[in-house]
Amino acid sequence: MNKQINNGFRTGLIFGIINIFLILIGFPMVAGTIIKDAIHNDSTVLLGLNADILDMLIFMGLIGLWAGASGGRRLKGEVDTWLDALASSASSGFTNGLLVGGLAYLLGALNDAGVRISVYLAAILPATIKQLLLGKNTLDGALLEFGFLFVTGLLGGALGFALRGQWRKALGDWWKKIWSGFVNSAWVRKIRSHPLFMPAVYALGLVILYIIPQEAGKYWNYTLGTVGIYVLLGLGLNVVVGFAGLLDLGYVAFFAIGAYTVALLTAPNPHHLMWSFWVALPIGIVLAAAAGILLGIPVLRMRGDYLAIVTLGFGEIIRILATSDLLTPFSGGPKGVSAIGGPTLFGKPFSSDKDFVYLIMIGILLTIFVTTQLRSSRVGRAWEAMREDETVARAMGINTLTHKLMAFAIGAAFAGLGGVLFASRNQFTGPEDHNLMVSINVLSVVIVGGMGSIPGVIAGAFALKGLPEVLREVQDYRVLFFGALLVIMMIWRPEGLWPSSRRSMELGKADDNAKKNSGAPGGKP
Amino acid sequence: MSMLEINDIHTYYGNIHALNGISLKVEKGEIVTLIGANGAGKTTTLRTIAGLLKPRQGQVLLEGEDITKLKAHEVVYKGVAMVPEGRGIFARLTVTENLDLGAYSRTDRQNFAQDLERVFTIFPRLKERQKQVAGTLSGGEQQMLAMGRSLMARPRILLMDEPSMGLAPILVESIFDTIVAINKEGTTILLVEQNALMALSIAARGYVLQTGEIVLLDSAANLKQNEMVRKSYLGIE
Numbered sequence: 001m002n003k004q005i006n007n008g009f010r011t012g013l014i015f016g017i018i019n020i021f022l023i024l025i026g027f028p029m030v031a032g033t034i035i036k037d038a039i040h041n042d043s044t045v046l047l048g049l050n051a052d053i054l055d056m057l058i059f060m061g062l063i064g065l066w067a068g069a070s071g072g073r074r075l076k077g078e079v080d081t082w083l084d085a086l087a088s089s090a091s092s093g094f095t096n097g098l099l100v101g102g103l104a105y106l107l108g109a110l111n112d113a114g115v116r117i118s119v120y121l122a123a124i125l126p127a128t129i130k131q132l133l134l135g136k137n138t139l140d141g142a143l144l145e146f147g148f149l150f151v152t153g154l155l156g157g158a159l160g161f162a163l164r165g166q167w168r169k170a171l172g173d174w175w176k177k178i179w180s181g182f183v184n185s186a187w188v189r190k191i192r193s194h195p196l197f198m199p200a201v202y203a204l205g206l207v208i209l210y211i212i213p214q215e216a217g218k219y220w221n222y223t224l225g226t227v228g229i230y231v232l233l234g235l236g237l238n239v240v241v242g243f244a245g246l247l248d249l250g251y252v253a254f255f256a257i258g259a260y261t262v263a264l265l266t267a268p269n270p271h272h273l274m275w276s277f278w279v280a281l282p283i284g285i286v287l288a289a290a291a292g293i294l295l296g297i298p299v300l301r302m303r304g305d306y307l308a309i310v311t312l313g314f315g316e317i318i319r320i321l322a323t324s325d326l327l328t329p330f331s332g333g334p335k336g337v338s339a340i341g342g343p344t345l346f347g348k349p350f351s352s353d354k355d356f357v358y359l360i361m362i363g364i365l366l367t368i369f370v371t372t373q374l375r376s377s378r379v380g381r382a383w384e385a386m387r388e389d390e391t392v393a394r395a396m397g398i399n400t401l402t403h404k405l406m407a408f409a410i411g412a413a414f415a416g417l418g419g420v421l422f423a424s425r426n427q428f429t430g431p432e433d434h435n436l437m438v439s440i441n442v443l444s445v446v447i448v449g450g451m452g453s454i455p456g457v458i459a460g461a462f463a464l465k466g467l468p469e470v471l472r473e474v475q476d477y478r479v480l481f482f483g484a485l486l487v488i489m490m491i492w493r494p495e496g497l498w499p500s501s502r503r504s505m506e507l508g509k510a511d512d513n514a515k516k517n518s519g520a521p522g523g524k525p
Numbered sequence: 526m527s528m529l530e531i532n533d534i535h536t537y538y539g540n541i542h543a544l545n546g547i548s549l550k551v552e553k554g555e556i557v558t559l560i561g562a563n564g565a566g567k568t569t570t571l572r573t574i575a576g577l578l579k580p581r582q583g584q585v586l587l588e589g590e591d592i593t594k595l596k597a598h599e600v601v602y603k604g605v606a607m608v609p610e611g612r613g614i615f616a617r618l619t620v621t622e623n624l625d626l627g628a629y630s631r632t633d634r635q636n637f638a639q640d641l642e643r644v645f646t647i648f649p650r651l652k653e654r655q656k657q658v659a660g661t662l663s664g665g666e667q668q669m670l671a672m673g674r675s676l677m678a679r680p681r682i683l684l685m686d687e688p689s690m691g692l693a694p695i696l697v698e699s700i701f702d703t704i705v706a707i708n709k710e711g712t713t714i715l716l717v718e719q720n721a722l723m724a725l726s727i728a729a730r731g732y733v734l735q736t737g738e739i740v741l742l743d744s745a746a747n748l749k750q751n752e753m754v755r756k757s758y759l760g761i762e
């Protein structure tokens with residue numbers, strides 16, 4: 001029993017801390033807005049509750065249920081009876097409630113005392129505090145919040161317990177039966193073995209990709225485009241970091257080169273060249289790749305940390321050069337370049353947000369094709385060896401310098417493509433588009449998604465760029481959000497959201513193998 | 526013409542003068558061993574031959590051709606393979622992938638399957654464990670993999686850096702048997718060993734290295750009888 005309570009306490013602590021963090025960045029209020037949007041009850045008063053408070057209750061309720069359920073779940077073999085589950089979830093809910101209720105009380109008391117908390121924490125407005133206190137006064141509200149989390153915790157524990165064991169197994173078995181019955185049935189097999197099956201699947205995929213931008217509105221197409229560009233950048237950086245194992249923190253430099261190329265070549269100012277987008281596009285890509293090689297030649301002899309620092313510097317240099325007095329007449333300076341040209345198709349403009357989603361998708365498909373081909377080629381094998389052990393790779397006859405340069409140039413080329421598309425879509429680019437955060441964001445996309453994994457990078461881009469875009473209000477806290485997400489990911493899923501099969505093998509199965517082969521030492525001595 | 530000849534090599538690590546004018550020869554088809562205490566410069570010698578380190582002075586000749594200035598990967602293409610110190614297998618790749626990388630320098634990919642079979646005949650254990658991640662192999666298996674991988678390059682000369690390190694006596698013997706077998710198939714071998722007794726029992730000739738200088742060279746049989754060698758490297762009073 002002690003064990004269950006202890007365990008619940010720890011779970012509650014984790015949930016409570018995460019919850020406090022979310023509250024401090026204003027997340028529950030944003031989540032509340034989304035809940036409101038989802039069920040369209042802007043001002044309806046339900047159950048005698050004001051909508052804001054209802055949203056808060058829904059959000060907190062979900063967290064509470066989750067905390068309770070995982071409080072009961074963490075001890076796999078140890079939660080055998082209802083009593084165990086309830087003890088564990090009660091302790092989890094209690095701790096969670098105590099932390100959050102305590103925070104609510106603290107904020108409420110400070111607010112009552114006339115302290116303007118929003119000066120320090122922008123998300124904590126008096127109205128927010130009121131919402132957190134569920135519309136009551138400080139003490140009552142805090143107690144209510146505590147009680148609510150405690151009760152939902154208990155409920156979550158009970159629910160989790162009920163749904164595990166036989167119920168869950170029954171549900172799983174039922175599903176398995178249906179699924180295997182479906183997969184093994186004669187007609188499904190016949191279809192799957194048909195030579196046109198895979199082409200048909202691809203065709204269907206393309207049709208879906210075609211339809212999505214048609215159906216999405218302007219806002220969603222804009223968001224999709226942004227996420228798509230990050231997918232593109234992530235896939236490119238994945239070649240450098242994931243395949244070749246080179247830590248490049250100046251990736252934004254190549255993105256900037258692509259963006260400035262299309263800007264300076266197609267915009268009326270500062271050069272009045274007004275070239276076609278389609279001419280500027282390949283030039284941007286080639287220039288970015290060339291910059292990759294140019295930067296690569298001096299720095300790729302360095303290893304690890306040094307490489308990271310030097311590339312970091314290079315990333316900043318492009319931006320600083322662009323804003324310098326010296327280059328302002330050439331680059332548009334701090335004000336940036338506007339009225340950048342967009343693509344045309346058969347003489348008609350093809351540059352709405354929707355059109356760009358298509359262009360970006362084509363870019364992504366191209367990138368996926370190129371990177372998968374590369375990975376399974378001789379070059380890919382050389383990268384793999386190099387990433388594992390550079391010296392031994394050289395002793396195998398691998399020219400590590402040219403292979404590093406190749407990775408750098410290819411990654412840079414995709415960044416250039418991303419930059420061209422980004423600047424052209426926004427019809428503007430300026431130094432602020434190219435700060436260090438871009439490099440960090442893209443690197444986070446790669447790491448969170450799963451280094452070396454192509455679907456992982458896509459998932460990572462949606463998680464890191466898509467989510468904050470959806471939760472517009474937390475944008476200001478994106479850095480915090482990233483940080484928290486990265487830490488959580490590193491603890492819970494060090495291999496990334498969707499790891500490459502290799503990485504999951506290393507981190508999971510490899511251990512099992514080592515155990516199976518009894519006493520075999522893992523890794524290098 | 527000697528398979529390998531190095532003349533008056535001086536290699537530095539920064540200011541540290543690690544090799545102070547080393548010369549040695551390995552004839553075609555020979556096993557030659559290089560023995561010496563820890564830090565004598567054995568690994569440095571092999572790394573210099575392999576092109577991983579550049580000597581400030583001196584020459585490395587492979588069948589008369591000067592390869593001193595070649596880069597490490599170019600040296601491999603000339604037919605020099607290495608079993609690195611501490612094995613240096615790619616721990617996170619599978620056995621097959623490791624062997625595949627061993628053949629990276631080969632232009633005749635059509636012989637790949639045949640070479641793989643050859644390695645599996647020499648090391649049946651590796652065949653059983655083709656799909657296993659190399660880092661999870663036992664120490665002995667990792668050594669077999671490192672040797673197998675070097676054979677995949679079909680080298681003219683094989684540089685081996687302490688292949689017996691960390692292995693149980695029974696395994697050491699079988700590793701040495703394998704070295705002899707590989708040599709019989711026609712690969713010239715330069716063997717660096719701590720286990721001087723074993724090394725001298727399979728080698729034709731030996732060199733003794735002391736703080737970056739060759740202090741003794743003789744036939745293996747004579748070296749075994751040599752007072753200084755017996756004291757310092759064979760542990761016999």
Ligand SMILES: Nc1ncnc2c1ncn2[C@@H]1O[C@H](COP(=O)(O)OP(=O)(O)OP(=O)(O)O)[C@@H](O)[C@H]1O
Pocket residue numbers: 538541543561562563564565566567568569570610719
């Ligand atoms: N990377 C390095 N940087 C600086 N000094 C080095 C480096 N590698 C080796 N040395 C030094 O060079 C000398 C020769 O080292 P080497 O590795 O060749 O010895 P070794 O004969 O192979 O020894 P062991 O039997 O212990 O492997 C040693 O004094 C060592 O400290």
Ligand SMILES: [Mg+2]
Pocket residue numbers: 567568569610686
């Ligand atoms: Mg050594």
